[in-house]
Each structure stands twice: as structure tokens, then as C-alpha cells.
Amino acid sequence: MRHDLSTQRTLPRHQQELPFQCGWVGAVEAHLCEKSGFRPAHRVGWREQIIFYFALGHVSLFGIGEAAHSGRILAHGSGCCPHSCLLRSPARTRNSSGNITDRYSYDAWGNPIEQVGTTFNPFRWNAAYGYEWTPATGLYHVGAREYDPRTARWLQRDPIDAASGDPNLYRYCGNDPINAKDPSGQDWLDDAANFFAGWGDTLTFGLTAKIRQWMGVDSVVNRCSGWYRAGGAIGILHTTVLGGSLGYVRNARLAGLSRADPARIFVYGRRRGVEKVEVSHWIPQRYRWVPKRLMNSPLNTKYMWASEHAKNDPFRRQFLPRRWKDAHPAYPAWRQQLHRVPSSVTGGVAGMAAGWLSNWWNRLMFGEERCP
Amino acid sequence: MSLKTWITTLFRREVIAPLDKQILDAVRKHLSPEAQAIWDEQLRVLRRCQFFLGTEVNYYPASPDEPTIRFPHHPGEERRLAVVRFECHSTVYQARVYLVNGRLFSIEYSRDVRRIGNRRDVEVRVLSVELLSEPMYPDSPVSPRVVSDPSLFPVMGGWLADWISQHPVLEMAYPMDATERERWLHRRQLLLPDDYHELLKQCDGFTTGDVDVFGISSMYEVNFGEAIYWVLAGRGGGFIVAREGDERPRVYYFHHEEGAPSAEFTSFREALQYLIARPNLP
Numbered sequence: 001m002r003h004d005l006s007t008q009r010t011l012p013r014h015q016q017e018l019p020f021q022c023g024w025v026g027a028v029e030a031h032l033c034e035k036s037g038f039r040p041a042h043r044v045g046w047r048e049q050i051i052f053y054f055a056l057g058h059v060s061l062f063g064i065g066e067a068a069h070s071g072r073i074l075a076h077g078s079g080c081c082p083h084s085c086l087l088r089s090p091a092r093t094r095n096s097s098g099n100i101t102d103r104y105s106y107d108a109w110g111n112p113i114e115q116v117g118t119t120f121n122p123f124r125w126n127a128a129y130g131y132e133w134t135p136a137t138g139l140y141h142v143g144a145r146e147y148d149p150r151t152a153r154w155l156q157r158d159p160i161d162a163a164s165g166d167p168n169l170y171r172y173c174g175n176d177p178i179n180a181k182d183p184s185g186q187d188w189l190d191d192a193a194n195f196f197a198g199w200g201d202t203l204t205f206g207l208t209a210k211i212r213q214w215m216g217v218d219s220v221v222n223r224c225s226g227w228y229r230a231g232g233a234i235g236i237l238h239t240t241v242l243g244g245s246l247g248y249v250r251n252a253r254l255a256g257l258s259r260a261d262p263a264r265i266f267v268y269g270r271r272r273g274v275e276k277v278e279v280s281h282w283i284p285q286r287y288r289w290v291p292k293r294l295m296n297s298p299l300n301t302k303y304m305w306a307s308e309h310a311k312n313d314p315f316r317r318q319f320l321p322r323r324w325k326d327a328h329p330a331y332p333a334w335r336q337q338l339h340r341v342p343s344s345v346t347g348g349v350a351g352m353a354a355g356w357l358s359n360w361w362n363r364l365m366f367g368e369e370r371c372p
Numbered sequence: 373m374s375l376k377t378w379i380t381t382l383f384r385r386e387v388i389a390p391l392d393k394q395i396l397d398a399v400r401k402h403l404s405p406e407a408q409a410i411w412d413e414q415l416r417v418l419r420r421c422q423f424f425l426g427t428e429v430n431y432y433p434a435s436p437d438e439p440t441i442r443f444p445h446h447p448g449e450e451r452r453l454a455v456v457r458f459e460c461h462s463t464v465y466q467a468r469v470y471l472v473n474g475r476l477f478s479i480e481y482s483r484d485v486r487r488i489g490n491r492r493d494v495e496v497r498v499l500s501v502e503l504l505s506e507p508m509y510p511d512s513p514v515s516p517r518v519v520s521d522p523s524l525f526p527v528m529g530g531w532l533a534d535w536i537s538q539h540p541v542l543e544m545a546y547p548m549d550a551t552e553r554e555r556w557l558h559r560r561q562l563l564l565p566d567d568y569h570e571l572l573k574q575c576d577g578f579t580t581g582d583v584d585v586f587g588i589s590s591m592y593e594v595n596f597g598e599a600i601y602w603v604l605a606g607r608g609g610g611f612i613v614a615r616e617g618d619e620r621p622r623v624y625y626f627h628h629e630e631g632a633p634s635a636e637f638t639s640f641r642e643a644l645q646y647l648i649a650r651p652n653l654p
Contacts, residue, residue: 258581274542274579274581276608278608278609279608279609281629284629284630285627285629285630286629286630286631296651306608309609313628314424314425314428315425315628315629315631316609316628317424318424318425318428318594318595318596318628319594319603319606319609319611319626319628321450321592322450322470322472322477322478322592323448323449323450323472323473325430325472325477325478326430326432326472326473326475326477329420329422329430329432330422330424330430
């Protein structure tokens with residue numbers, strides 16, 4: 001869920017979905033900055049200005065036009081380069097003329113060692129990750145938790161509790177701050193919610209979204225987030241595997257069966273004709289370059305009755321008596337090819353199509369196309 | 373002319389390709405006048421043609437129930453009627469013409485004819501036409517006595533007794549008499565392993581439900597290029613075959629997906645064990 005930090009209220013839906021359409025730094029850069037952990041501090045109107053807290057070796061806030069001057073601008077800076085926006089703790093602050101006004105230094109745990117200058121600036125050590133310095137307490141406010149640099153400890157347990165996957169609830173990002181960040185203090189939960197919502201929505205053709213709406217909790221899901229889309233992609237993969245498995249299981253029930261051949265001519269004119277189920281290879285065994293494991297895998301095999309096999313495969317047909325061929329013309333070539341595709345593949349393709357259709361339906365129904 | 377006939381005539385494609393027509397014409401010239409009349413009528417009612425792997429053409433009337441004037445053959449009888457050798461673009465081909473149930477059913481070429489088969493300007497020089505049988509006369513019937521009651525099975529000996537004790541047989545055909553057997557084998561130019569001859573003396577094939585072993589009455593031929601194979605046993609998509617014209621008695625294992633025999637045996641029993649041991653067969 002996105003909040004307007006200046007008012008601490010949840011933004012209207014249309015603003016949530018278009019938070020970074022405009023910006024002095026450009027939509028893409030702004031989006032990247034947001035992804036890097038910078039939060040919009042102030043918004044003026046709809047699709048207008050966004051002010052970011054930046055920590056880019058210098059503290060900067062960005063705005064556009066009037067907003068740039070009327071907003072809570074602490075200092076001007078040069079344009080944001082999102083790639084260099086990644087972290088760092090500001091070591092100095094410049095004024096609008098570009099002159100350095102303040103200098104900071106910290107130890108490894110965030111304890112201020114030295115400060116030169118008096119400009120108010122809460123964005124110091126690890127500011128890029130959402131750490132806000134609270135001079136009165138000497139703590140860092142990090143989303144949902146407070147961090148005490150003097151003891152190098154969090155003062156609260158992780159709000160997402162065991163969902164973080166880390167049994168130590170006083171740790172940060174699974175004790176891996178080099179590779180992970182958590183500016184809100186509960187990003188993992190948000191991400192997980194978005195991911196599983198995307199997954200579930202794809203599997204259920206949006207039924208889970210309808211249920212969330214009915215329960216009034218749909219606003220916790222950000223359909224524009226990458227995690228939601230990743231969940232959707234996993235949902236498509238899920239439907240693909242599910243379809244393939246169902247196809248294979250359904251077909252494998254034929255394995256080993258035999259039945260009486262009513263015409264009694266299938267098995268070479270004998271009195272008791274018995275027709276059996278055979279294995280048809282999609283890629284035939286004469287192609288030696290295909291690994292044996294793949295050759296005999298469900299992706300390349302299909303069980304079918306011998307008579308169907310012979311109607312679908314000219315090579316199998318060649319080994320039948322002409323009296324049988326006389327009574328049973330082969331299928332047209334297109335139908336032969338279609339029939340010989342393994343059930344696991346046809347099931348998988350059908351499952352994938354269903355997943356794509358579900359995704360498309362969800363976008364249509366819930367307006368994901370309005371994402372930036 | 374009814375509307376249906378008119379529309380059918382308008383959209384009807386030639387069923388018989390130019391090359392096939394020349395082959396069939398060459399065969400027709402060698403038939404007796406009575407046979408020619410039936411032959412012409414059979415060609416007239418053909419409505420459908422299927423082409424396989426560039427070498428095999430199967431002909432069908434509009435519907436299986438359509439009355440076709442047939443040669444007086446036994447039901448289910450397959451007969452290689454003629455072999456035509458011809459030359460086209462300096463390449464010599466062989467075409468084998470088959471009758472099934474007294475009706476023209478297929479032409480099987482020794483080489484891929486996809487490039488020349490449908491060309492109207494194809495020029496074929498017929499080198500020879502060998503008529504292998506007179507279609508107006510039925511072949512001697514071969515209908516062995518088949519039994520499914522184990523108590524009525526013929527008494528087995530030798531390797532077959534051992535084999536059958538390990539693989540229960542569902543039904544078995546009584547052997548043909550020695551004269552008939554020799555006549556058939558001689559006609560088919562097959563040199564077969566001794567243990568298969570031993571089998572033919574004791575029975576004319578059997579089925580275990582998993583493996584079908586064919587005798588004289590049930591074996592049939594398949595064409596692969598120049599070679600003609602006779603199918604002696606089958607399990608799923610794998611077969612034991614003997615090649616017509618081989619100079620030594622031997623049999624081969626041939627899986628339909630392979631396109632060529634993949635193993636050779638001088639003993640039918642060994643080939644049968646190999647067939648049973650093959651994976652990928654149900």
C-alpha cells in the first residue's frame with residue numbers, strides 16, 4: 001500500500017497507480033528510484049510532482065516547477081542518476097548554489113562520529129534504505145521499526161514475524177544487509193502478499209481478487225508491482241505444469257491395456273484378435289541425437305491403441321497387413337500430427353493458454369493496464 | 373446430370389497420379405480381357421488415394437461399403453499382383469502392385485517418387501512388367517485350424533515346448549501339411565532359421581497376448597525400399613522379420629520407428645527373446 005508521507009493518508013487509487021508518471025527526473029528514473037528504496041515525500045496534485053528523499057552522496061530533494069520551490073526542499077542537487085542512487089550514506093550537504101554546507105561521518109553501525117554544519121537533515125546513514133535519523137532519541141526510524149546504533153540492535157521485533165523466514169525477529173533482512181533492504185520494515189510481507197495474490201489470481205481467473213474485494217482487503221495488493229507480475233508468471237507456469245501433468249496422467253491410464261478386436265482382423269486374421277496399447281514416440285527413435293532420457297520421457301511419448309497408432313503414424317502403418325489398411329484408411333496428415341503430440345505437451349499448452357487467458361482477464365477486470 | 377453429380381465432377385481431383393496411371397496401364401496390358409474389364413471398373417470407382425512416405429500409394433473407393441467388382445479372391449487375401457521396373461530421369465525404379473480382397477489396393481515403390489509422382493509431364497520408360505499371378509483365379513485357401521483351449525493345442529517339442537512353458541499361449545494354429553508349407557515357402561523365396569522351420573512343423577503360429585508369432589497362413593510382407601520383409605512375429609511396435617531373397621537363413625529385429633533392421637539373428641528363438649526383452653514396448 002502506498003502512503004502519502006506528508007499527510008500519512010492512503011492515496012486515492014488512481015494516484016496510487018500513477019505515482020511516478022511525471023517527475024523532473026522522468027518517469028523511468030523516478031520509478032527506479034522508488035524501487036531503490038526512495039519514497040515519495042510529497043505530492044502536489046495528480047500526475048504532477050513528486051519529491052523524493054535522495055541520498056546520493058549529497059542530500060537532495062527533487063521537485064518540478066512551482067512545487068520544487070514551494071515544497072519542503074532542503075537543498076537542491078543535481079539530477080538523480082538512479083544507478084548511483086543505490087545506497088550510500090550522505091557525507092555532505094550542498095546548498096542550492098552547490099556549496100557544501102554540512103559534513104557527516106559515521107561508524108559502521110551508524111553512530112555519528114562527526115558533524116560539521118547545522119542544516120536539519122534526518123537523512124544520513126543508510127538514508128537510501130529508508131533510515132531516518134531522530135536526533136532527540138539518537139535512533140534511526142526505519143519504516144516499522146527503530147534501530148539503535150549504540151547497541152546495534154532493533155528495538156522492535158520484525159512486524160511480519162516468522163513470515164520473514166528468519167527465526168530471529170530482531171534481525172534485519174535475514175542478517176544480509178549487503179544484498180537486501182527493507183525501507184518499510186515490512187517489505188517482505190508486502191512483496192509476499194503481492195506475489196501470492198498474483199499467483200492466486202492467475203490460478204483462479206481473478207476469483208481470489210473478487211474475494212479480497214468482498215473482504216475489503218484488496219487494497220493491500222499492488223497490481224502494478226513486480227512481485228504481483230512475478231506471481232502471475234509463476235501462476236502461468238503452475239497452470240502449464242498442472243495441465244501437462246493432468247494430460248500425462250490421463251493418457252498413462254491406457255498403459256498396458258488390451259482389448260478384443262471386434263473385427264478380428266487387426267491381429268493378422270487370427271480368430272481371437274487382441275488389440276494392445278502401444279507407445280508412440282513423438283520424435284521417433286531413429287533420431288539418435290535425442291537423449292534416451294528425453295526420448296522415453298512423458299514429453300515425447302504417448303500411449304495409444306495400436307489401431308490409432310497405425311492411423312497416425314505412417315511408419316507404424318507400414319508394418320500392418322494390407323487387409324487391415326484396406327479397412328482402415330489413415331487420418332489426414334494434419335490430424336496425424338495433432339494426435340501424435342504427447343498428452344503432457346497438449347495438456348501443458350492448454351494449461352499455459354488458460355494461465356495467459358486468466359492473466360489477461362485479470363488485467364481487463366482489475367485495470368492493471370493503468371500501471372505506469 | 374444431378375446437381376450433386378455436377379458439383380462432384382467440378383471439384384473432383386484426379387485420384388490416380390500421372391505416374392501411378394502409367395504403372396497401372398502397364399500392368400493392365402498384361403491382364404486377360406476378363407481381368408481388364410474388372411480392373412477398369414475398379415479404377416473407375418476409386419475416389420480416394422493416400423500417399424505414405426513417398427513410396428506407398430493406397431487406393432480406396434468412396435466408401436468401404438460401395439459395391440466394387442472384385443476379382444474372385446478369398447476374403448482377406450493379399451496378393452502381389454505384379455512388379456513393374458521402369459526408368460525415369462536415368463533412375464531405375466521398381467513398383468509393386470498389390471491386390472487386397474480381390475481389389476486393387478496399393479502401389480509400393482522402391483524409391484521415393486514424391487518429385488515425379490504428380491508431374492503431368494513425367495516420362496516413364498517401362499523396362500519390364502512381371503505378372504506374378506493371374507488375378508482371375510483364387511489362390512489355394514489357407515485357413516488353418518485355430519484353437520484357444522489349451523487342452524486342444526498341438527503337442528509341442530524341442531525349444532518351443534520350453535518357450536511355451538514360460539509364456540502361456542492364448543491360442544494356437546494347427547500346422548499346415550508339409551507339401552503346402554514347402555510350396556508357400558518356396559514361392560516366397562524365404563530362407564528361414566531351422567528353429568522357425570521346427571516351429572512351423574508343430575504349429576502355424578500362436579499368440580501369448582503379448583507376442584504374436586505368425587505362421588505361413590498369417591505372415592505378411594512389408595516393403596522398405598528395394599527390400600521386401602516378411603513379418604514372422606510382432607510385439608507392440610517391434611517385429612521379427614525375414615528378408616526375401618536373403619542368401620543365408622536369418623531373421624532381423626525391426627522396430628517401426630527405426631526405418632531399418634537393428635539386429636540380426638541366425639536363430640528365431642534368440643530373436644524372440646530379444647523381442648521380448650526390448651524396452652519401450654507395452
